[in-house]
Amino acid sequence: MVKIIISGCNGMLGQTISKLIEEKRDIEIIAGLSRNPKKINNSYSVYTSIFECKDAGDVIIDCSNPKCLPDLLKYAVERNTPLLIATTGLSREDIEDIKIASKKIPVLYTANTSLGLNLLINLVKKAALVLEENFDIEIIEKHHNKKMDAPSGSAYMIADAINQELDSSKKYVFGRSGNEEKRIKNEIGIHAIRGGTICGEHNVIFAGLDEIIEIKHTALSKKIFALGAVKAAKYIVDKDNGLYTMEDLINL
Structure with a gap:
């Protein structure tokens, strides 16, 4: 016991x-x-x-x-x-x-004990190694309106895991309000949404030339x-x- x-x-x-x-x-x-x-x-x-x-x-x-x-x-x-x-x-x-x-x-x-979310991290690390040269990486996280911290600890977990795989070559950009310059290659964009009773959703987007790969985890409870x-x-x-x-x- x-x-x-x-x-x-x-x-x-x-x-x-x-x-x-x-x-x-x-x-x-x-x-x-x-x-x-x-x-x-x-x-x-x-x-x-x-x-x-x-x-x-x-x-x-x-x-x-x-x-x-x-x-x-x-x-x-x-x-x-x-x-x-x-x-x-x-x-x-x-x-x-x-x-x-x-x-x-x-x-x-860990910032997130979900086995599914941690499997997502395992997958995006592998994807980042293959896609990094020609794909932009963005992370969107959604949570309920009572969550205190933003971005979520899980969003940081995902970004940090990707960055470690890529020899810490990326810098984080949080939202793009007031940014009048075009996106640069070595960014990972991290965006937070707060509303209602959303339990938790994390979406990692790899956007390349004429193709997009998304890996998403949604918590329902x-x-x-x-x-x-x-x-x-x-x-x-x-x-x-x-x-x-x-x-x-x-x-x-």
Whole structure:
């Protein structure tokens, strides 16, 4: 039985993960963390601080807020507990702190736990290597009107993966308002749309001479992220210290 502590348990993704785990027999949530611990009646104890939690978990799932990261990293290192970080909006300093912690514990960091979205990233990396010379690359992401960060963390994941494949030769252009110059070759355009209840959509466009290739992933519910998070949490439990990604899981 894999025992989980979930940070951000009362958020949308946290609750979806909780409901999914209730249906499984080989995994359970032993504690949750929330800034509003009494907001929802959970089947497990909920704390405002990770240091209030006395139960030992096999892995921590973080789907909370970047402000919670320092305490989670400190706790996980002190207790030698694997950590799945699925929080967006992290700063460069946060990423460096994650890398430092991963030298002492196994950490899987991803801005998106969807297996489908991470497979898209795997595909566009291969496409970029073949098409880059004669094709322009644009990324369009769509999310609901309550999403705070723009562009999405997943859009950055896609752009960064492509750029790494192309030896960091690309620069990012966010929208084109006020830009009176024609598009240059070494750009990746990234565009954000916010509206309604769109769960999440990412479209990567390779536009060439008289032909267009589009690779798109659409999320229809939060359940796909919960499924991926549970799979990733199980994956990271018995791993050696180090920094992992969803690509490591997909490559299995």
